[in-house]
Amino acid sequence: MQPIKFSNEERKEIVARIQTYFHEELEHQIGDIPAELLLNFFTDEIGAHYYNRGLYDAQAVLSKQLDQFTDAVYGLEQRPKQR
Structure with a gap:
């Protein structure tokens, strides 16, 4: 992990x-x-504790979005016609 740095204005x-x-x-x-x-x-x-918490929160949001995306892709799946 790179050190946390703030701009002069932020500092x-x-x-x-x-x-x-x-x-x-x-x-x-x-x-x-x-x-x-x-x-x-x-x-x-x-x-680092706050930084990691932010990463965990972002990962949770991304995981939820990925689940929704996966569900949407499965929803597009076509079934072959039955004979």
Whole structure:
């Protein structure tokens, strides 16, 4: 698996959300560097769990779609005429 990477714009948005969370929920101010370090921790240590969950969810959707497709193909099957 390749490392999870965010664009600079995404990182700025996530850092801002971390800072907002700390301020609103914990009544604590957190600077850019601590928020970046927290983002790095979650990305490196926990991100794979979320990534894998997304893959499992996508696989389940794809499997369901494939079952429907298979059923549709069988529905097109023609039977030979009986003599």
